[in-house]
Amino acid sequence: MGVAGLDYTTPLLIVNLGGEMVYILEQRLEAQKVCAAKAERVLCDVVRTMLSRRLVQEMFKAQEMYSDEAIRQIFYKLAHASIMKLNETSMGKLYSLMVMGVKRQLMSCNAARRVLDVTLEHLLQLRVMCPGVAGLIEECAELCVTRYGSFGRGDWMMCEQQLMRFFQGTKIRVSIFLQANLQTSDGTIVVKGTGPLAEGVAVPGTLELFRSDGSTLVSTRLPHPLADSCDAGAADKGVEAARALAGNAYRPHKMVAEAKRSAFSTAKDELDLLRSMLVSEKEDDEGARLELFFLDDDEDDAGVTTTLDGTAQRKSARDIFADLSLLDDDDEEDPSQKNDEDIIDLLGFLDDSPNKNEFK
16 A cells, blocks of 8 residues: 555656746746746746656656655756746756745645645646647646546555655745745744644544444534634535645735735735835846846845846757756767657656666
8 A cells, every 4th residue: 555655756746846837937927027928938838848748658657756856957957948048046046936835735735635636736727827738738637637546545645755755854935935924934834723624534622432333422522722713524625725725826916815814914014025026127139037036035145037038049958968068079969859858868867877866
């Protein structure tokens, strides 16, 4: 029991992190007033590469979950699958936001099986944002339902443990989470003790006496401070709550709503929250400049900008390796290779190495 939960964790990790990456990129493109056509091209290129048929088939093979370093390298290549250019610092911040976003979602799920609902919501949001690649997104969603729909409780528990192990020890402060009271000052994720309960879980304070055959003899409820704020209703409430977790937290109206539900009650606080997500808006003839917002308010650097060059040709992962001087001088590029094939090769390299979770 639970073996499948160990072998099929990678797709959940990559799809959810990828969804968060597209959320962040969309918000920054909108904030910088990048034209709609150029913004859609960037997002569609990233999603098209991430969910290409060959790459998805590779992800859904039975295998051990990749390490943080391996996943980081994969997303570095994915981020450069479009006209967008990210330097190392900017990519590091983007990846940190992705990781903390998914960590908060997984920790807030009321049951391990709700990870599937979070994943499907990410795919649904991607379909709305990138209608040009709806076919690939739907195929990935069908694979998720087919593979994970048959998971038992043991499978989901092992899968959840694997995912939590990946995020364990990662405490990076994110300004919008801090402002919405979703994170403490030391980077710890705040998990609320309210809302829908997992299936089979009684409301806090419930006391039950059972007969020898396991049937309930008597059930009573003792006073408990969380009893009124917990809901032991139908399972669909847990699904709804899980899908809400996977929504786009980087849209200003959503974060204002989060703030209203927490400590931010004044108009000034709400305006400050909105302003904190909008930075300088510039666009020149060479392309749009995309500035990633700070992870927290205490950083000393002046911000990280990313250039979007609408006239540049898209680079393959091999081109990027060449730019980084990671290819030998006598290496020749096969013109028939495409972006999805380059990333497939990257995953294949992991499989061929002594330890697939490490990059050399």
